[in-house]
Amino acid sequence: MNEKIIRIKDLKKEYGKNKVLRGIDFDLHTNENVVILGPSGSGKSTFLRCINRMEEPTSGEIYFNDILITDKNIQKMRQKIGMVFQHFNLINNLTVMQNLTLAPVKLKLMKEEEAEKRARGLLRHIDLLEKADSFPASLSGGQKQRIAIIRAMMMNPKVLLFDEPTSALDPESIGDVLSLIHEVANAGMTVMIVTHEIGFAKEIASRVIFIDEGKIIEEGTPKEFFEHPKTPRVKEFLKKVL
Amino acid sequence: MDNFFNKIVELFTTPEYIDSLLHGFLLTMQIAFFAIIIGLILGTIIALIDTAPKSKWMILPKFICKIYTTIIRGTPMALQLFIMFFVIFAIRGFPQIIIAILAFGFNSAAYVAEVIRSGIQSVDSGQTEAGLALGLSRSTIFRKIVAPQAIKNIIPALGNEIITVIKETAIVSMVGLYDLNMAAKDIGSGQNMASYIVPMFTAALFYLAVVYLITFIIKRVEKQLRKSDRRG
Numbered sequence: 194m195n196e197k198i199i200r201i202k203d204l205k206k207e208y209g210k211n212k213v214l215r216g217i218d219f220d221l222h223t224n225e226n227v228v229i230l231g232p233s234g235s236g237k238s239t240f241l242r243c244i245n246r247m248e249e250p251t252s253g254e255i256y257f258n259d260i261l262i263t264d265k266n267i268q269k270m271r272q273k274i275g276m277v278f279q280h281f282n283l284i285n286n287l288t289v290m291q292n293l294t295l296a297p298v299k300l301k302l303m304k305e306e307e308a309e310k311r312a313r314g315l316l317r318h319i320d321l322l323e324k325a326d327s328f329p330a331s332l333s334g335g336q337k338q339r340i341a342i343i344r345a346m347m348m349n350p351k352v353l354l355f356d357e358p359t360s361a362l363d364p365e366s367i368g369d370v371l372s373l374i375h376e377v378a379n380a381g382m383t384v385m386i387v388t389h390e391i392g393f394a395k396e397i398a399s400r401v402i403f404i405d406e407g408k409i410i411e412e413g414t415p416k417e418f419f420e421h422p423k424t425p426r427v428k429e430f431l432k433k434v435l
Numbered sequence: 436m437d438n439f440f441n442k443i444v445e446l447f448t449t450p451e452y453i454d455s456l457l458h459g460f461l462l463t464m465q466i467a468f469f470a471i472i473i474g475l476i477l478g479t480i481i482a483l484i485d486t487a488p489k490s491k492w493m494i495l496p497k498f499i500c501k502i503y504t505t506i507i508r509g510t511p512m513a514l515q516l517f518i519m520f521f522v523i524f525a526i527r528g529f530p531q532i533i534i535a536i537l538a539f540g541f542n543s544a545a546y547v548a549e550v551i552r553s554g555i556q557s558v559d560s561g562q563t564e565a566g567l568a569l570g571l572s573r574s575t576i577f578r579k580i581v582a583p584q585a586i587k588n589i590i591p592a593l594g595n596e597i598i599t600v601i602k603e604t605a606i607v608s609m610v611g612l613y614d615l616n617m618a619a620k621d622i623g624s625g626q627n628m629a630s631y632i633v634p635m636f637t638a639a640l641f642y643l644a645v646v647y648l649i650t651f652i653i654k655r656v657e658k659q660l661r662k663s664d665r666r667g
Contacts (some may be wrong), residue, residue: 245568246567247564247567247568268570268571268572269570270570271567271568271569271570272569272570275568275569276568278561278564278565278568280561282559282561282562282564282565282568283565284562284565284566284579284580285559285562285584285664286580286583286584287579287580295569295571295579296566296569296570296571299571299575299579300569300570300571328662328664330664344569345568345569348569348570
């Protein structure tokens with residue numbers, strides 16, 4: 194087994210009396226592709242968003258490369274933990290090129306020319322080089338999401354988190370985005386994906402975890418999970434979605 | 436009708452009248468200009484405190500700002516002007532124009548703060564999240580992402596506030612300052628003119644000209660800022 198890049202211990206998240214996460218223990222290994230499934234409202238997005246502190250956990254510990262993530266080091270950690278959002282979140286007042294180069298240049302990870310060269314290479318790779326100087330408002334959803342993915346890649350992250358990356362897309366552009374995610378994962382990136390695309394989950398996952406009512410209630414390889422589910426809850430879920 | 440035209444000719448050929456109107460206009464512009472500057476600076480500070488992340492150091496400043504904007508927005512401008520003149524600055528010999536500038540500046544700050552606060556809060560939280568997820572600092576996110584987008588929402592409303600201040604300064608005539616409004620009344624009630632219609636319409640044109648100019652400038656700025664919204 195590869196080294197553990199992320200370790201999560203007894204993660205809890207509460208909004209007042211509403212307990213969204215009720216104690217999650219989880220290890221992510223390098224090169225793993227973990228797909229997180231679960232009914233809506235189960236806490237799977239919240240779980241993902243707690244990892245890079247888009248949501249502040251109520252309690253629990255998260256280690257990245259064996260270093261405890263704290264308020265002090267979170268900014269550095271986020272440079273290594275990329276995230277792709279459901280609603281793309283391209284920065285509206287910046288061009289595509291500026292979206293790609295802002296963080297690496299501002300954080301002094303790359304020189305401006307170097308970052309632009311890299312960005313152009315990635316844009317050419319996804320066939321959107323001609324959009325380099327466009328603003329996000331002029332792009333389709335699928336184009337935005339593919340640019341959001343390469344924006345995350347610009348940082349050379351160790352882990353990429355995908356929070357329902359295709360849920361806000363029209364059916365036609367879903368395929369393009371999924372194949373780019375596939376490609377990123379196949380290239381050796383460690384990824385965690387919250388998704389409702391069951392077919393895609395089967396293809397890409399090296400491990401599936403199922404969250405219900407704020408707890409991981411089952412996990413396994415895609416083969417185990419989809420063909421021989423252990424718990425009645427997962428059996429019921431699979432019956433509905435397959 | 437003849438009489439009306441005669442009055443126009445009289446107004447614009449009597450150096451004394453022109454002098455009064457220009458002096459009044461100048462005072463109006465001075466009060467409005469400096470009040471707007473104070474309003475913008477103080478209002479921005481209040482808005483930044485108001486929108487800053489919650490922490491124990493911010494509880495008191497946030498509370499003070501809340502009380503300030505509530506009181507200012509909840510009481511009449513004319514009353515605030517009276518309080519400034521007859522209570523807070525009831526000091527013999529203190530320059531009246533400065534009291535007026537402060538009164539309008541402090542008032543405008545509360546409205547400017549609201550405009551800026553709602554402009555900042557109307558920026559989609561996903562924009563901030565994008566910056567955070569890339570490891571950018573809060574201050575970089577504010578300067579490079581939130582502020583440029585907030586300004587687009589803020590500028591039109593700020594234009595309205597500037598126009599409001601200019602027009603509202605007309606109430607300084609209530610405490611005896613000789614502004615444009617007062618000049619018109621003064622000329623009209625004089626023995627020689629003995630008619631309000633021409634001086635008051637003339638004053639109205641002065642106000643209109645300034646407001647029109649500002650509206651025009653704001654529209655240009657808005658257009659400039661909209662560039663990134665264009666599709667294609």
